[in-house]
Amino acid sequence: MARPQKNAGLQELEQRLARQDLMLQTLVRLLLEKNVIGREEFAQWLRYVDGLDGKDDGRLGADTGYKSCAKCDRTNPAKVFKCQYCGASFPDNIMLTNDG
Numbered sequence: 001m002a003r004p005q006k007n008a009g010l011q012e013l014e015q016r017l018a019r020q021d022l023m024l025q026t027l028v029r030l031l032l033e034k035n036v037i038g039r040e041e042f043a044q045w046l047r048y049v050d051g052l053d054g055k056d057d058g059r060l061g062a063d064t065g066y067k068s069c070a071k072c073d074r075t076n077p078a079k080v081f082k083c084q085y086c087g088a089s090f091p092d093n094i095m096l097t098n099d100g
């Protein structure tokens with residue numbers, strides 16, 4: 001059976017996904033093998049970040065953007081009300097709730 005031809009967009013997406021997968025695998029292995037974080041703590045963080053979009057479904061919502069904290073300049077998901085690193089409030093998120 002002949003394989004169906006993939007269009008260029010799909011091939012590009014697959015290549016980007018494979019590169020991102022490599023980066024993630026490298027980062028996770030680095031964190032674990034350098035003992036920066038343990039497996040259980042990593043799993044806890046994974047569940048926490050998964051839930052930031054309001055759904056514990058093993059992925060981030062498609063509309064999840066990111067923003068920088070004005071206080072510590074670290075990157076946070078756009079929907080959080082407080083910086084997950086330093087705890088600074090994001091008052092604009094409280095004012096701009098357009099999703100319910």
Ligand SMILES: [Zn+2]
Nearest residue numbers: 069072083086
């Ligand atoms: Zn911060």
